[in-house]
Amino acid sequence: LADDPEAGKKVFAKCAACHAVGEGAKNRVGPHLNGVVGRKAGALEDYKYSKAMTEAGAGGLAWDEDNLTAFLANPRGVVKGTKMAFAGLKSEDDLSNVIAYLETFSEK
Template sequence: MFKNRLILTILAAGLALPALADGDADKGKKVFNKCKACHAVGEGAANKVGPQLNGIIGAAAGQVEGFKYSDALIEAAAGGLVWDDESLAAFLAKPKDFMKGTKMSFAGLKKEDEIENVIAYLQGF
């Protein structure tokens, strides 16, 4: 019974992938330059002003070891926030609107294609 449910869950997740997964990772790498002052990805990535972002897509919020999150993010994580394409896109567009009290000082990415592309880039880590 569990095995069947697991298979169905995996299939449903695969079919439910949002359009954001269609972003261009190469273009996203360039967009990520706006993020590099505070975040790192890739082998050896370490926390900076913000947490390292390896494995962020599909991860529960607030799980990067050794990073001191804002109370707002800790509360959102306790409420079950997962960084899927949709939630990450909303956060990247307007961090302070998405999460009142976030420590992230970045104003946000204004162009939808930049958001899609940076998410595609992050999916590679």
């Protein structure tokens, strides 16, 4: 199944070591992910991103579904020098589902 936020919530367990999302979510090792879908990369004022991520956002990278899919499959392939130490999700369903989950916390 794809585009399933309930399944995506389970996938998010792999992200939750570093990221919070939902009401009251705070920055942790990684930035909180409320509102991330559709936003420019590296845009939270109160989180210290890598230079690579800040520059990617300044250069026009925004987290639409395609860019999120590519980043979450291979973070360093999309933002060379990112400090997100995560190997990436290999399953297309996991990718689509975790993005559907994040969408439930974004305006879109």
